[in-house]
Amino acid sequence: MAVEQNKKTQGLTVGCLERVHHIALNVKNMTASRHFYGEVLGLHELTGDEVPSTLKDLVAQGKVANFITPDGLILDLFWEPDLFPPHTDPKQQFTRANHLAFHIDAELFDQAVNVLKNNQIMIDHGPVSRPTGRGIYFYDPDGFMVEIRCDPQ
Incomplete structure (x- = not known):
């Protein structure tokens, strides 16, 4: 084009x-x-x-x-x-980027949640269910929010 x-x-x-x-x-x-x-x-x-x-x-x-x-x-x-964020609490956003979202098949969503928990990843919130699907929000080692989400089943 x-x-x-x-x-x-x-x-x-x-x-x-x-x-x-x-x-x-x-x-x-x-x-x-x-x-x-x-x-x-x-x-x-x-x-x-x-x-x-x-x-x-x-x-x-x-x-x-x-x-x-x-x-x-x-x-x-x-x-x-x-690199140090302006605030030590990762819930206090410090960049213009809000989060990075990864899509996963709905059948694998619960497995992904378990992987996060088993690896003691800091969860912000979720899993949540919405009309658009399910999601869980968590932080990478530098406090950047990441989401794993799936479409509704």
Whole structure:
């Protein structure tokens, strides 16, 4: 699709942006974050030739880790050892980003909740049931809110 401008708003037309390519998060403890996203949530960490050439040096230095979600979204973790949120309570949001949500099959939702509890992940709230489905909200090692959600059965 050609990039066109919407003459009314001087913006891109609907459909020009195809999908979210990646989300980049700053993390204080790379080891804890790699464990959380890789082992607890089960995302595939890119290694070797899977790492984009532009990030190979940073990955080799331990400053960046890359994960891929089942639908192809890349999650980049940037090591910021001096990162401190303005508030120690993760319920006090400190960025413009609210949360990162992962979709899961409804039949696997309860299993995901058990994984979070078994790994002693700090739960903010949930599981909750809504007309749009079920969800549970929890925090990564740096206090960023993450959600696992499913469609209604």
